[in-house]
Amino acid sequence: GSIAVITVSPGDFRKVLVKREWLNDPADQSFWTKGGQKLRLLPPDRARGLEFDAVVVIEPADFPENFGRQGTLYTALTRANRKLTVVHNRALPQGLRA
Numbered sequence: 342g343s344i345a346v347i348t349v350s351p352g353d354f355r356k357v358l359v360k361r362e363w364l365n366d367p368a369d370q371s372f373w374t375k376g377g378q379k380l381r382l383l384p385p386d387r388a389r390g391l392e393f394d395a396v397v398v399i400e401p402a403d404f405p406e407n408f409g410r411q412g413t414l415y416t417a418l419t420r421a422n423r424k425l426t427v428v429h430n431r432a433l434p435q436g437l438r439a
Contacts, residue, residue: 342393342394342395342423343379343381343392343393343394343395344379344380344381344393344394344395344396344397345380345381345382345383345388345391345393345395345396345397345420346380346381346382346383346396346397346399347383347384347385347388347396347397347398347399347417347420348382348383348384348385348398348399348400348403349384349385349400349403349404349405349413350399350400350403351382351383351384354382354399355382358373358382361375362375363375363380371383371387381393385404385413385414385416385417386413386416388416388417388420389416391420392420392421392422393420393421393422394421394422394423394424395421395423395424395425395426396417396418396420396421396424396425396426397426397427397428398414398417398418398425398426398427398428399428399429400428400429400430400431401414401417401418401427401429401433401434401437402429402431402432402433402434403431404417404434406434414434414436
């Protein structure tokens with residue numbers, strides 16, 4: 342199925358993909374392939390309105406905090422139809438701790 346990695350620092354994750362020999366689509370820099378596997382690497386604002394079978398959200402503490410409305414972290418977390426994985430090293434934002 343379709344897989345997206347959503348992060349506020351796609352450049353950092355892009356380096357990881359290159360190091361692991363993933364190939365970037367020159368026509369659309371968000372598409373990556375390796376051995377028949379495909380994924381999209383997106384910042385949260387580019388993920389708005391899209392849906393994927395699986396989503397990996399990287400370091401939610403880096404997402405900008407929004408007061409009084411849903412923000413980019415909410416957008417990232419709600420793009421998955423089947424599986425959501427949250428990868429973090431820093432403390433989770435308050436709304437995700439419960």
